[in-house]
Amino acid sequence: xxxxxxxxxxxxxxxxxxxxxxxxxxxxxxxxxxxxxxxxxxxxxxxxxxxxxxxxxxxxxxxxxxxxxxxxxxxxxxxxxxxxxxxxxxxxxxxxxxxxxxxxxxxxxxxxxxxxxxxxxxxxxxxxxxxxxxxxxxxxxxxxxxxxxxxxxxxxxxxxxxxxxxxxxxxxxxxxxxxxxxxxxxxxxxxxxxxxxxxxxxxxxxxxxxxxxxxxxxxxxxxxxxxxxxxxxxxxxxxxxxxxxxxxxxxxxxxxxxxxxxxxxxxxxxxxxxxxxxxxxxx
Ligand code: CAA
Numbered sequence: 001x002x003x004x005x006x007x008x009x010x011x012x013x014x015x016x017x018x019x020x021x022x023x024x025x026x027x028x029x030x031x032x033x034x035x036x037x038x039x040x041x042x043x044x045x046x047x048x049x050x051x052x053x054x055x056x057x058x059x060x061x062x063x064x065x066x067x068x069x070x071x072x073x074x075x076x077x078x079x080x081x082x083x084x085x086x087x088x089x090x091x092x093x094x095x096x097x098x099x100x101x102x103x104x105x106x107x108x109x110x111x112x113x114x115x116x117x118x119x120x121x122x123x124x125x126x127x128x129x130x131x132x133x134x135x136x137x138x139x140x141x142x143x144x145x146x147x148x149x150x151x152x153x154x155x156x157x158x159x160x161x162x163x164x165x166x167x168x169x170x171x172x173x174x175x176x177x178x179x180x181x182x183x184x185x186x187x188x189x190x191x192x193x194x195x196x197x198x199x200x201x202x203x204x205x206x207x208x209x210x211x212x213x214x215x216x217x218x219x220x221x222x223x224x225x226x227x228x229x230x231x232x233x234x235x236x237x238x239x240x241x242x243x244x245x246x247x248x249x250x251x252x253x254x255x256x257x258x259x260x261x262x263x264x265x266x267x268x269x270x271x272x273x274x275x276x277x278x279x280x281x282x283x
Pocket of ligand 1: 049056118119141142143144145146147148189190193225226231235239
């Protein structure tokens with residue numbers, strides 16, 4: 001089998017980034033979400049990113065038009081039938097993902113691979129919601145998808161070898177570097193990144209330093225491109241909290257306890273860049 005058509009289920013920050021990269025590398029893309037306005041917002045974000053590349057003279061206007069022409073909008077999940085692979089990029093909620101995978105299993109063609117871009121939820125459990133667990137796999141992209149080179153590829157307990165190979169080949173075709181990871185909470189990326197972000201939030205919570213100073217320490221002292229609190233705002237504080245909760249419950253160890261300040265911000269609706277306020281404010 002050759003992967004030619006990709007459905008990206010979820011047109012948010014990650015989904016639109018994945019759709020953009022797939023379209024730029026020759027795949028036909030079905031960009032799916034629950035409502036037309038969500039899909040349209042994703043398309044606008046992609047168009048905006050491509051326009052920036054045109055301005056920088058990295059791509060021609062005709063390239064941009066070709067890439068956008070490869071992206072088809074969808075609000076009907078049954079369009080999954082046309083896809084060789086579905087990459088799910090919905091919210092980080094195990095019940096929502098299990099429900100979505102059960103539906104995709106019913107609707108997609110027999111050969112279709114069902115991949116999830118989950119940042120920490122168990123692939124094996126998501127796979128168990130389908131009758132094709134050998135075709136379910138984790139394909140975890142990093143944000144911003146067009147820039148970041150890594151894709152973690154996570155096998156569930158039953159993932160077939162040829163499915164792993166096809167997904168790995170696809171990641172390479174997208175000019176990403178795949179890294180194979182086993183199905184443990186947070187995989188590798190978030191098991192290491194999120195406790196650092198959580199600890200940065202604790203330092204603010206305990207009055208050790210201001211958010212600006214915490215970020216300055218990590219940028220100037222450790223050469224991180226962004227401080228952990230700016231990065232948390234960028235990822236989304238709701239996503240950070242749900243990943244910490246997955247680590248906390250998955251390992252049963254208090255070292256992963258989400259900082260109360262993180263919980264408070266999420267309850268306040270201060271979710272970071274996407275809502276205009278997190279540890280910083282945004283226009
Ligand atoms: N989409 C597409 N391209 C973007 C972008 C975006 N959202 N943001 C920045 N870029 C591009 C810029 O256009 C620029 O491209 P060129 O160099 O080709 O001109 C390049 O990235 C650098 O951007 P800037 O000069 O504006 O700013 P910067 O040098 O500070 O880089 C950054 C921005 C790439 C985001 C950098 O700050 C960085 O690497 N930050 C850390 C990102 C990170 O850690 N991501 C992982 C998050 S964790 C995750 O995603 C997993 C999870 O499950 C939660």
